[in-house]
Amino acid sequence: MNDVLEEGLCRELMRAAEAAYPLECCGVLFGGADGRADGFCEAENRAPAGSAGRHFTIDPLWLYRQEQSAGKAGRQIVGFYHSHPDCAAYPSDEDAEGMIPEQLYLILSVREGRCVECRVYRKMSLEPGQVPERFL
Amino acid sequence: MAEYELEQGGLRDRPSVTAKVYISATLRSFFDRRTEVEAKGHTVREILKDLQRQYPDGAKLMFDENGGLKGFIRIYAGEEDKTDVSLWDDDISGASGILLLPLVAGGAPQEALISDERRKAESLDDEEVERFNKHLLLREIGVKGQKRIKAARVVVAGAGALGSPVIQYLAAAGVGTIKVVDFDQVTLGNLQSQVIHGVRDVKRPKAASARDTIRNINRKLNVEVEQARLSADNIRSVIEGYDLVIDCTDNYQTRYLINDACVLSGIPFVFGAIYQYEGMVSVFHYRGGPCLRCLFPAPPAPGLVPTCAEGGTISPLSGIIGSIQANEALKLIMGIGEHLDGRLLRVDTLGLHNDLVRVEKNCGCPVCGDQPTITEVWDFDYEEFCGLKEDEQEEPVEGFTPEELAHRIEANEPIRLIDVREPHERAILRFPGATAIPIGQLARRKGELDPEQDTIFICKEGKRSILAIRTLREAGYKGPMYNLKGGIDAMKDIIFSNEGGWL
Incomplete structure (x- = not known):
């Protein structure tokens, strides 16, 4: 389908986002050596109490363990995903500030319980003020 | 290092x-x-x-x-x-x-009417930082929100009861460009609810008076004034290039005009309406949401609902409803909080009830539905629609001017006067010697009329009385019927100068 996402992955992620609605879901995207995402693992949303409808946080130590086990299986983390309940699928200022360059950031827009859009962004360099580029 | x-x-x-x-x-x-x-x-x-x-x-x-x-x-x-x-x-x-x-984290963006680009193009000077300090202290607003407010371009349609709080709060909040549209002049009766005007403004254009008030609040704002009646010919150019329209008008014709123009121009609008003790607020045509025609496909049946001018309102009601409109406008501009799109807020200030009614988008809506039939703005002729205007096809209604009627009364001619207004209207101003039959009861009570006698129908402005005559004709009444042109409003200077008819 394209060179960033395995076919079918987007559909699975959309279902996960709908299941989490009205809260944000989040997780990591796995891929092989070519950097193309072909799997995911959902993380617990560790956003502060009461704010999970508009925010997400992935526990760094959970991420560390995911990296370790992925590495053993010869796979790697190629990016992250999260959903925007009742909001468009573009990175907020907060999203953009925290983006690690070269990682894929997949954002899903869920409106009234139905996932309506899925977009992928990537920041290309470390230069301050870099605007994330839309890939998909 | x-x-x-x-x-x-x-x-x-x-x-x-x-x-x-x-x-x-x-x-x-x-x-x-x-x-x-x-x-x-x-x-x-x-x-x-x-x-x-x-x-x-x-x-x-x-x-x-x-x-x-x-x-x-x-x-x-x-x-x-x-x-x-x-x-x-x-x-x-x-x-x-x-x-x-x-730490991988983030959040959903707040969808603001004013884009980040426009926000970033603005800056706040020291005076503005001091002036808007109370906004800057709010976490959801802060410098970013205040810059969005500064970049915003808003049209306020109507500088009357609702326009008064809306215009003043938008100016106080620092909305960068405010356009005020109103064709009317200030009257003494306006001062009961239109707090943007003062006694010195009586007989001045409302738009000019509103501009002066905005300048008194903040000279740095860009105020545009349009002293014109909104019509199909001018509405698109009046609202084009603005971010938001606030409907502070008081008649159905203009409301539908604003709705259609906003949908066609892709501009959301904040709707507000007041009647007696009750008000409503909603946000229409915001990001594909429902419009006024989704909620009310057509204006209410003729004669059933008096306009605000006829029905009256309690003084602070417009302040309450207009303030909610201004608050909604600011939230839309900044993209914070919950919005009233797809919902109608109703406030009853007499019984102290509020409720939020869901407004569904109608896919068959003639202007914002899947297959719209309204593709350009046209003057929705409400008077014709409601049968208030004389139709060329229809038998014309004869009428007397206030002077003619006064002569007939003075000459003791055998005429009958029927007041078709509602009881609360009659309580304000009684028409001496008139029989009261509210318009809704006329057809049923036509037996009380004498077909051998000239009968004159009276209402507040001379419109419902035309409707009353048509209603009786349809009901088969054959007697001679006349309308009082301009209604009791036009007559009161003549007849009540020494009658003491005022309560």
């Missing part, structure tokens, strides 16, 4: 220690693709400094322009989070492992 740091390490007089730092897979490309790197130091501060020295790309990743650690970098010693700067001098040389990990 590196030398200073090494020197400082030496001063502490501790044996140099090399820590092994695990680099998250997601950050490795900034550390020569290494899984683990070595850094000299006993503390987080020392280790970070050594990493900064060894890996310039890593330094760029971890530190911002001011040398602070970026928000998404986390340093763990074993399972312990050592990211906070207060922990940077703890000795961690005994830790089982040091981890450099990203």
Whole structure:
């Protein structure tokens, strides 16, 4: 389908986002050596109490363990995903500030319980003020 | 910097220690693709400094322009989070492992009417920082929100009861460009609810009076004034290029005109309406949401609903409803909080009830539905629609001017007067010698009329009385019927000068 996402992955992620609605879901995207995402693992949303409808946080130590086990299986983390309940699928200022360059950031827009859009962004360099580029 | 740091390490007089730092897979490309790197130091501060020295790309990743650690970098010693700067001098040389990990977090963007680009083009000077301090203190607003307000361009249609609070609060909040549209002049009766005008403004254009009030609040705002009646010919050009329209009008014709023009121009609008003690507020045509025609496909049946001018309103009601409209407008501009799109807020100030009614988008809506039939703005002729206007096809209604009627009454001619107004209207102003039959009861009570006698029908403005005559004709009444042109409003100077008819 394209060179960033395995076919079918987007559909699975959309279902996960709908299941989490009205809260944000989040997780990591796995891929092989070519950097193309072909799997995911959902993380617990560790956003502060009461704010999970508009925010997400992935526990760094959970991420560390995911990296370790992925590495053993010869796979790697190629990016992250999260959903925007009742909001468009573009990175907020907060999203953009925290983006690690070269990682894929997949954002899903869920409106009234139905996932309506899925977009992928990537920041290309470390230069301050870099605007994330839309890939998909 | 590196030398200073090494020197400082030496001063502490501790044996140099090399820590092994695990680099998250997601950050490795900034550390020569290494899984683990070595850094000299006993503390987080020392280790970070050594990493900064060894890996310039890593330094760029971890530190911002001011040398602070970026928000998404986390340093763990074993399972312990050592990211906070207060922990940077703890000795961690005994830790089982040091981890450099990203904190992946984010949030849904707030969808603001004013884009980030336009927001970034604005700046606030010292005076504005002082003036809008109370906004800047609010977490949801802050400098970003205030800049959005400053960049906003808003049209307020109507500088009357609802327009008064809307215009004043938008000006006070610092909306950069406010356009006021009103064709009317201030009257003494307006001052009961239209608090933007004062007694000195009576007989002045409302738009000019509103402009003066805005200038008194903040001279820096860009005020545009349009002293014109909104019509199909001008509405598109009046609202084109603006971010938001606030409907503060008081008649169905203009409301439908604003709705259709806003939908066709792709501009959302904040709707507000008041009647007696009750008001409603909603946001229409916001990001594909429902419009006024989805909620009310057509105006209410003729004669059933008196306009605000006929029905009256309690003085603070327009302040309450208009303030909610202004509040909704600011929230839309900044993209904060919940919005009233797809919902109608109803406020009853007499019984103190509020409720929120869901407004569904109608896919068959003639203007915003799937197959719209209204593709350009046309003057929705409400009077014709409601049968208030004389139709060429229809038999015309004869009428008397107030002077003619006064002569007939003085000459003691055998005429019958029927007042078709509602009881509460009659309580304000009684028409001497008239029989009261509210318009809704006329057809049923036509037996009370005498077909041999000239009968004159009276209402407030001479419109419902035409409708009354038509209704009786349809009901088969054959007697001679006349309308009082201009209604009791036009007659009161003649007949009540010595009658004491006022309550």
